[in-house]
Amino acid sequence: xxxxxxxxxxxxxxxxLTNPTVRSIVIQVSLIVALVAFTWWIIDxxxxxxxxxxxxxxxxxxxxxxxxxxxxxxxxxTSNDTYGHAIIVAIINTLIVASTGIALATILxxxxxxxxxxxxxxxxxxxxxxxxxFRNIPPLLVILFWYFGVLSVLSGxxxxxxxxxxxxxxxxxLQIPSLIxxxxxxxxxxxxxxxxxxxxYLARRNKKIQLATGERKPTLWPTVGLVVGLPxxxxxxxxxxxTLEYPTANRFNLAGGFQVxxxxxxxxxxxxIYTGAFIAEIVRAGILSVSKGQxxxxxxxxxxxxxxxxxxxxxxxxxxxxxxxxxxYLNLTKNSSLGLAIGYPELVAVxxxxxxxxxxxxxxxVIWMTVYLTISISVSIFMNWFNAKMALxxx
Amino acid sequence: MKSKLxxxxxxxxxxGLAAGTASAQTLxxxxxxxxxxxxxxxxxPGFASQNDQGEWQGLDVDYCKAxxxxxFGDASKVQYSPLSAVQRFPALQNNEIxxxxxxxxxxxxxxxxxxLAFAGVNYYDGQGFMVKNDxxxxxxxxxxxxxxxxxxxxxxxxxxxxxxxxxxxxxxPVVIESQSDVNSAYxxxxxxxxxxxxxGLAASRLEMANPDNHTILPEIISKEPLGPAVRQGDDQWLNxxxxxxxxxxxxxxxxxxxxxxxxxxxSENPEIRRLLGQDKNFGEAVGLSADWAANVIKAxxxxxxxxxxxxxxxxxLKIQRGQNALWTDGGLQYGMPxx
Numbered sequence: 001x002x003x004x005x006x007x008x009x010x011x012x013x014x015x016x017l018t019n020p021t022v023r024s025i026v027i028q029v030s031l032i033v034a035l036v037a038f039t040w041w042i043i044d045x046x047x048x049x050x051x052x053x054x055x056x057x058x059x060x061x062x063x064x065x066x067x068x069x070x071x072x073x074x075x076x077x078t079s080n081d082t083y084g085h086a087i088i089v090a091i092i093n094t095l096i097v098a099s100t101g102i103a104l105a106t107i108l109x110x111x112x113x114x115x116x117x118x119x120x121x122x123x124x125x126x127x128x129x130x131x132x133x134f135r136n137i138p139p140l141l142v143i144l145f146w147y148f149g150v151l152s153v154l155s156g157x158x159x160x161x162x163x164x165x166x167x168x169x170x171x172x173x174l175q176i177p178s179l180i181x182x183x184x185x186x187x188x189x190x191x192x193x194x195x196x197x198x199x200x201y202l203a204r205r206n207k208k209i210q211l212a213t214g215e216r217k218p219t220l221w222p223t224v225g226l227v228v229g230l231p232x233x234x235x236x237x238x239x240x241x242x243t244l245e246y247p248t249a250n251r252f253n254l255a256g257g258f259q260v261x262x263x264x265x266x267x268x269x270x271x272x273i274y275t276g277a278f279i280a281e282i283v284r285a286g287i288l289s290v291s292k293g294q295x296x297x298x299x300x301x302x303x304x305x306x307x308x309x310x311x312x313x314x315x316x317x318x319x320x321x322x323x324x325x326x327x328x329y330l331n332l333t334k335n336s337s338l339g340l341a342i343g344y345p346e347l348v349a350v351x352x353x354x355x356x357x358x359x360x361x362x363x364x365x366v367i368w369m370t371v372y373l374t375i376s377i378s379v380s381i382f383m384n385w386f387n388a389k390m391a392l393x394x395x
Numbered sequence: 396m397k398s399k400l401x402x403x404x405x406x407x408x409x410x411g412l413a414a415g416t417a418s419a420q421t422l423x424x425x426x427x428x429x430x431x432x433x434x435x436x437x438x439x440p441g442f443a444s445q446n447d448q449g450e451w452q453g454l455d456v457d458y459c460k461a462x463x464x465x466x467f468g469d470a471s472k473v474q475y476s477p478l479s480a481v482q483r484f485p486a487l488q489n490n491e492i493x494x495x496x497x498x499x500x501x502x503x504x505x506x507x508x509x510x511l512a513f514a515g516v517n518y519y520d521g522q523g524f525m526v527k528n529d530x531x532x533x534x535x536x537x538x539x540x541x542x543x544x545x546x547x548x549x550x551x552x553x554x555x556x557x558x559x560x561x562x563x564x565x566x567x568p569v570v571i572e573s574q575s576d577v578n579s580a581y582x583x584x585x586x587x588x589x590x591x592x593x594x595g596l597a598a599s600r601l602e603m604a605n606p607d608n609h610t611i612l613p614e615i616i617s618k619e620p621l622g623p624a625v626r627q628g629d630d631q632w633l634n635x636x637x638x639x640x641x642x643x644x645x646x647x648x649x650x651x652x653x654x655x656x657x658x659x660x661x662s663e664n665p666e667i668r669r670l671l672g673q674d675k676n677f678g679e680a681v682g683l684s685a686d687w688a689a690n691v692i693k694a695x696x697x698x699x700x701x702x703x704x705x706x707x708x709x710x711x712l713k714i715q716r717g718q719n720a721l722w723t724d725g726g727l728q729y730g731m732p733x734x
Binding site: 055067068069078079080152156171250251253255263341342349355356357359 | 530576
């Protein structure tokens, strides 16, 4: 090593053996060749041994009939569909629990993280207890706690007392009335789109005005009015084009309405609460990383504590928060595979069913790895973009 | 934890497939090792479960012992690997076990695409349903709208989907990987119905908080021939397992039992003499001793004895012989002749 790094006098006539450029190219090329050869050897050996052991291989099985049912199907799926279709349903289930989990974990994490720095003793203590408890428990236990400890001990759906809201929480999950929309309801959807567009325009215009004149125009309430009020207005004007479907008890279960299964609730709450504890620490560290002078300068300018936090501290803290936040998001996504333990039909659970029904273990493992890699890389790319946007712009 | 274990097994299986070569010499390997490695259920009373002393017992376990007795003359030379439904086939494919005796249904797909060979049917089973008495259900056809607990990755899961679809009924599946978790989910009220093989239902009922509150419905919705399996491509080893099974059946048919096997050595009956290796060395052709079948019977008894000891009417499972009676008694169990 030391020989390589020594500066070599480049005299004329020196051998190509000692030329650092040639050397580095030779080393890198031979490394790539070795890596490719090794990979090829593994693949070839595996394929040959599979053939020798009379085990079918290849991805053709994805197009054959699955034959099993999946408990939670966000897109239409029956047992007559293919293995490939079943895996797509599972990927969507993974994405649903990961995205809703990330949303709740972020909210929890920010509230608790700021709470840990609160001047209020009770809030500070509660936040600390939350963080220290859930950070130090394996996520699987948190999931099992919610599933077996909380949701399973609820009473069954039979003989449940009727209530006017049509909301029932039983050991079969949360059952709420569902809205069945008629054709005119598209007017409300249209109004919502217009509302969002209007809100974005308003936010940009107000920012421009503030940059130009320093005057802060009200943004919050007009935005609420546009995004929430406009669709509701459209809904009322078109004459309530929807009906509520209430859950009713049949012989075994509550049928009708919208059902949220306990497997989802348990996994979602557990992942959010578990990851929220880590995010809280990241947020706290981020806020503490902003120098005290910034806070003092903000209060010297007459900003209230809330304003100082929102306008001065948090934007600067974001630079520190975002990179570790990304890895927490990735952790949450990967931990969603623990849904297997309680029967939430995410990618690993459905994948292992497919694996056992079709016997294609290597192909399924390849699918698992590819999907998780794709999700993780996508999250990373998005967060890197967000990070670049939030980074301090030096003027 | 489960998923980590699964991942580890799969990782090993890939490594195993990449590095290992298909072995056609299972008998040699087993003899050299001095141990039979046998894959069994993680815990299914009557078929494979551990008693208070940690000893394995059950019908499938006795098949492991029988094969060990045929090979070594010593039924204790077995190393048990408890396997989940998902782990069982990779474990056999990768040489981690020599014999899979884990209430596994013999299907064409498994026999032809997984590199397995089934050696026989040691229990003719069929899928059934169990419900709580207070539901007042008397037939599986009344189950539309029910929530059904089922183990993932089994033929049970497929039959369930087919049965409800064919009969135009709806159901909510709750699919969990381990059978004990499936049972506890059913017992806690997460599901109205538990479905698995009828023998498994009898075993699961024992694990309920109050076994008398549960009824097994009369409908049997599938054929589940359960049997031991070995790797494909080693005919000698397949023959050993196959003929161990037939010897157990022949012994019952001929009235040879664990207790009288020594006296039977002196029997004049030519069929018994052939079974016990008194006339000709039938074991030689598959690399076993002449008295291999006698060793098997001494160790575990004949098929009837194994059945009655583990799952019969005098055990907590109280299962009748039914289809598993010998063909001479109107059942399906038929041992090929040793001659």
